[in-house]
Amino acid sequence: xxxxxxxxxxxxxxxxxxxxxxxxxxxxxxxxxxxxxxxxxxxxxxxxxxxxxxxxxxxxxxxxxxxxxxxxxxxxxxxxxxxxxxxxxxxxxxxxxxxxxxxxxxxxxxxxxxxxxxxxxxxxxxxxxxxxxxxxxxxxxxxxxxxxxxxxxxxxxxxxxxxxxxxxxxxxxxxxxxxxxxxxxxxxxxxxxxxxxxxxxxxxxxxxxxxxxxxxxxxxxxxxxxxxxxxxxxxxxxxxxxxxxxxxxxxxxxxxxxxxxxxxxxxxxxxxxxxxxxxxxxxxxxxxxx
Numbered sequence: 643x644x645x646x647x648x649x650x651x652x653x654x655x656x657x658x659x660x661x662x663x664x665x666x667x668x669x670x671x672x673x674x675x676x677x678x679x680x681x682x683x684x685x686x687x688x689x690x691x692x693x694x695x696x697x698x699x700x701x702x703x704x705x706x707x708x709x710x711x712x713x714x715x716x717x718x719x720x721x722x723x724x725x726x727x728x729x730x731x732x733x734x735x736x737x738x739x740x741x742x743x744x745x746x747x748x749x750x751x752x753x754x755x756x757x758x759x760x761x762x763x764x765x766x767x768x769x770x771x772x773x774x775x776x777x778x779x780x781x782x783x784x785x786x787x788x789x790x791x792x793x794x795x796x797x798x799x800x801x802x803x804x805x806x807x808x809x810x811x812x813x814x815x816x817x818x819x820x821x822x823x824x825x826x827x828x829x830x831x832x833x834x835x836x837x838x839x840x841x842x843x844x845x846x847x848x849x850x851x852x853x854x855x856x857x858x859x860x861x862x863x864x865x866x867x868x869x870x871x872x873x874x875x876x877x878x879x880x881x882x883x884x885x886x887x888x889x890x891x892x893x894x895x896x897x898x899x900x901x902x903x904x905x906x907x908x909x910x911x912x913x914x915x916x917x918x919x920x921x922x923x924x925x926x927x928x929x930x931x932x
Contacts, residue, residue, distance in 0.1 A: 667888060741765040742816050743858065746842045751860045756898025759865055761927045770807040772925030774822065776800055782918050789889075793848035795919060796832055800824055805923060808930065814838065818846075843870060851875055854892060855882075867894035886913050902927045 743763035744752045752760070762770065776799045778786060786797040808819045820832040834848045839855055847853035855870040869892030872883040885891050890912030897905050907922040 739765060741811075742836055742838055742844060745838055746844055746858050747860060748842070751842075754860045755865060756863050756904075758898040758900075758902050758904045758927065759896060761902045762896075762904055762925075764927075765811055767808075767810050767930045768927055769809070769930045770805075770925040770927050772805055772923050773802045774805045774921050774923030776803060776822075776921045778919045779915075786919070790832075792852060793833065794852065796822065796830055796921070798822075798824060798828075798830060803923075805925070807925070845873060847875070856892060856894075863898055865896045867892065869893070890915070890918055899924065 740752075741763050743755075744765075747755065755763075761768070776796055778799060783797055786795055789795050790797045804823045806821045810817050814837060816836040818834050818836070822830045822832070824830065832848075834846050836844050836846050839845050841857075842859060843855055843857050845853045845855045851874055853873045853875060855873055856867045857870055858865065858867050860866075869885050871885060872888045874881040874883065889910045892908075892910055894906065894908045896907075899905060903924060903926045905922075905924045908920065909917060910919040911917050
């Protein structure tokens with residue numbers, strides 16, 4: 643249906659086209675969720691199909707017994723861990739664990755990142771406390787309401803909204819728990835988790851299925867994200883969707899401030915409708931006990 647609407651775009655008024663387009667995308671997400679609800683094994687079946695299709699993967703050449711022996715040797719060694727301010731977790735042995743952002747940027751990019759942003763992306767448990775401005779066109783609200791039901795973004799706007807972001811790392815995922823306190827007393831949450839992708843890319847999932855893949859790089863004293871694609875994860879199989887099909891192109895710019903402060907600016911810009919969502923604010927990062 644989105645493809646059909648794309649063909650009919652010139653014949654439909656702008657707002658009507660967007661409303662129908664939003665409904666079509668929402669129905670597509672709803673159908674995916676319903677399919678997974680009716681057939682929970684669907685993701686496994688898709689994963690098996692993908693596995694068969696890519697049966698000649700280089701993974702078949704991995705020496706599993708040798709890899710397991712190396713892992714056992716690491717696990718058997720006694721070592722003392724310590725958190726470091728540069729986002730690296732180290733111990734008395736030779737193994738070093740880095741944050742997801744450190745891995746995406748590489749050692750050179752991480753070294754050029756301002757200290758306050760290194761603190762923001764450190765490996766250990768931490769919390770960002772600050773205020774955010776949230777804005778979007780009024781006609782976006784029904785679409786944002788629908789997306790929020792799937793765990794994405796916020797359907798409310800406001801200025802200087804008190805915001806708290808708690809972050810924890812579990813295994814190879816970083817979990818973000820965002821809480822916004824609006825003037826009418828209502829609290830709105832927006833949670834997600836990050837995983838590493840290839841090269842300088844990260845994927846942020848807002849639920850077990852839907853995610854956004856982004857590329858990161860350091861420009862001067864700024865950290866810049868560029869959206870690459872939206873993704874649907876079905877088991878081990880990931881389906882990519884062009885950004886314009888959902889909300890448009892994602893950009894995030896963050897810059898360091900004195901102390902442990904930083905400023906961030908998140909924008910979604912559609913090729914037809916322009917900027918459809920933005921939130922921006924300033925925060926300070928604090929160490930938090932797990």
